[in-house]
Amino acid sequence: MPHDISLITNISVALVAAFAGGLLARRLGLPTIVGYLLAGMLIGPFTPGFKGDVGDISQLAEIGVIFLMFGVGLHFSLKDLWAVRKVAIPGAALQMLLATGLGFGLTRLWGWSTAAGLVMGLALSIASTVVLLRGLMDAGELNTPAGQTAVGWLVLEDLATVLILVLLPAFFGSSGGNPWAAGGIALLKTTIFVVLILFAGGRFLPWLLTWISHSRSRELFILASVAVALGTAFAATAAFEVSLALGAFLAGVVLGESDLSHQIGDEVLPFREIFAVIFFVSVGMLVNPIYVWNNIGQVIALTALIVFGKAIFTLFLGLILPSSGRTMIVVAAGLSQIGEFSFIVGQAGVGLGVLTQDQYSLLLAGAIFSIMLNPVMFWSIPHVETWLKRYPRLWARFERHAAIEPEKTKLPETDHVVVVGYGRVGEHIGTVLQRLKIPFVVVEADNHRADDFMTKNIPTLIGDAANSEVLTHAKLDKAKALVVTLPNEAASELVVAAARDLAPNLPIVARAATNSGVERLAKLGAHDVIHPELEGGLEIIRHTLLRLGYAATQVQGYTDAVRRDQYHTNIVPTEHLVLEQLIQSVRGFEIAWRSINANSSLVGQSLAMLNFRAQTGASVIAVLRNQQLISNPESQLTLEPGDTLGVIGDESQIQAVDGLISNSQAANPPPTNRFAPSGA
Structure with a gap:
């Protein structure tokens, strides 16, 4: 009997369809999430052709939720949230309240039940972290006061999502009884779990990973990071009956405070990306295109509420919040969509029998269209700002608190060097450029590191240069050079290829991690490719040979031969012989x-x-x-x-x-x- 490979089949088809959908979405200038959702619809039970097993893929999607929430917790910063508290805390609370009310009112007009309307309203009030961060990166706004406010605002929405997921089963579960008592018990269990993880786990988990890091086994460290994320989430559900999402989030918060947080994030990132893709595919599989088409009027109304209703109400919150006009325009554009956490709330509603699959399809359709329109909302930011300035009294009301926002370091516009990745190698480069008074711009994907650079007045763009449009804001066409110091060779190749398209004549210096990478980066357009491990090894052997009494010229000849061999792999054996003869001929000189x-x-x-x-x-x-x-x-x-x-x-x-x-x-x-x- 052949082995049952249904799970492998579903994973393979889901990932291949997601790849095709994501590639198409990027070609059309849309977020890749749109492609993943459409891929799910394509292999779902409501469309002809291959029909994926919703049960199998949903199980994998739960792992995607765990890693998504673990990532949110890992990058959660109370310090960043506190910096924008005066705007983000009241703004997020009021915006979620208004959006929930609008969604509830709209669904009541359609004749939905009170419970269904409330769950739909809550789902509509929560924007997508993934879409917001990508939009801010692409617009070059992530490291501005407006971008930081939007991120802090969304962090509060994420925290509210955790609370919603705790309370939904208590209020809408089938156990009966007093929902307030059930809610109180749920909050008590959640509080005990939170205290246990933050205090006991806060001491044990970082110590465990630090101890494992000293074992010099990257395999064990990766395994431990993944086990902590999955194990804490499972313990939250099995022992305290709270959501997987909360357990994963708290595990991320605890480890985010450790010295190994950056390494943990790097190691878990591939798992998060893959399972998050499966999660979005699983969401798309639940969309019934026929039902959506037959109810296109409701889809348009829901999309309009998400995109324009949320944006308008968020914008005019600026009339009462201590913020600037531009900040509120950026926040309104960024939050005019819904995504992964709305899906999680919607799925919880379906699981509790509050929402039907058809009602959930409407939510998903509204999410897809809002995500598709989100780049247009970011594009409209300067136009909305210009329009509002035509009404001086209104604009003055928005701008009454503009002075409280710190000014960001101005980015150089021309004759500068762009440094992608500001780790140990990039920091050395930046130090030399500063001493030589050569203007430069840093492109850094890690928010916390980028914040540190900006406090030192280093011009910084926050964004993943390999996976966003952030390079378009670095003025590559007017730069003197691009230096790519990323340790990840695949990411370096993507950056070099993109930079060559944006600025065909720009000198590019790139860092390679392997010998084969040297050749690939050169083919993609890098003028100079440096292999740091090779250079370090050559410097060690140079000092060693000098100590052994070899002449400096002879030592230089050996190192040159090695460089030529490693950096130019097409060297022929005859040339090796000639090089060796030249080296021998100057021995002692x-x-x-x-x-x-x-x-x-x-x-x-x-x-x-x-x-x-x-x-x-x-x-x-x-x-x-x-x-x-x-x-x-x-x-x-x-x-x-x-x-x-x-x-x-x-x-x-x-x-x-x-x-x-x-x-x-x-x-x-x-x-x-x-x-x-x-x-x-």
Whole structure:
């Protein structure tokens, strides 16, 4: 009997369909989430062709929810939230209340039950973190005061989602009894779990991962990070009957405070991305296109409420909130959509029997259209701002608190260097550029690191250069160079390819992690590719050989041969032999640099007249004059004061050159109290 591969089949088809849908969405300039949702509809039970198993994929989608919430917790920052508390806390509360009321009222007009209308309203009040962050990155607004306010606002909505998921089963479950008592018990269990995780887990989990990190096993560290996310979520449900999402979120919060948070985020990211894609596919599978088409009027009304209703109400909250007009315009544009957390709330409603599958289809259709329209909302930001400024009294009301917002560091517009990735390598580059007073812009994907850079007045764009439009805001067409220092070679290749499309003539220097990566990055358009591990190894062997008594020229020859071998993989065996012969031919020889003073008798004589080789045995191979290198100088070249000669020879020959130069200066001492020659 053949093995049952239904799960493998469903995973494979879901990922292939998601890839095709995501690629199509990007080609059309839409968020990839739209493609994933459409892919789910394509393999769902309501469309012809392959029909995925909703049960299997839904189980995998739960893992996607866990990793999504774990990621939110990992990047949760109470400090960032506190910085925008005066706007975000009252704004998020009022906006969610208004959106819930609008959704509830609209569904009551359609004849829905009170419970269904309330769940729909709550789902409509929560925007998508993924869509908002991508929109802010693409618009270059993530590191502005407006962008930071929008992120803080959304963090509060995410926290509210956790509370909603705790209370929904208590109020709409089938257990009967007093819902307020059930809600109180649910809150009590949640409180116990939160206290236990934050205090006990806050000490044990970071210690555990730190201890494992010292085992020098990346495999164990990845396994531990994933196990903490999944295990905490499972414990939350099994022992305390709270949602998987809450357990995962708190695990992320606890580990986000540890010194290993960046490494944990990097290691868990691939799991989060893959399972999040499956989650969005599973959501799309529940959409019934026929029902949506037959109720297109309701879909349009719901989409209008999400996109325009939420945006307008959010914008005019600026009349009472201590914020600026532009901040509220950006926040309104960013929150005019719904996404993953709305799906989670909707699924909870379906699971409790409050929402029907058809009603859930309406929610999903509204989400798809709102996500598709969100780039248009960001595009409209300057136009809305211009329109509002036509009404000075209204705009003055919006701007009455504008002075309280800090100004961000101005980004250079031209003749600058763009540094993608500001880790240890990028930071060294930035230090040198600062000392040389060369303007530069940092593109950094990590919010916390980017915040640190901006506090140091380093011009910074926050965004994933490999997966967003943030590079379009770096003015690559007017830059002097692009330096890509990302440790992830695949991401570096995407950045180099995108940069070459945006600025065909821009010099690009990239960091490679492997020998094969050197060749790929060069083919994609990088002018110079550096392999840091190779360079570090060569520097170590250079010092080692010098300590062993090898001549500097011979050591340089060896390192040059290795570089040529590693950076140019098309070198042929014959060339290896020639290189080795050249190295052997200069064994024991040194290249020395010697300066000629103005009072030297060598000044005014040509190299042919001096005949260094006959006098010393050494050969002059270069002359440095006025900071210009003259290599392989002609014999007719006449020496001038201040020239520096590059001579090659063994130790005794170099000593002979030193004696010749020293004698020439002693024989012709510097003039004292002399008059200028006649006719001068």
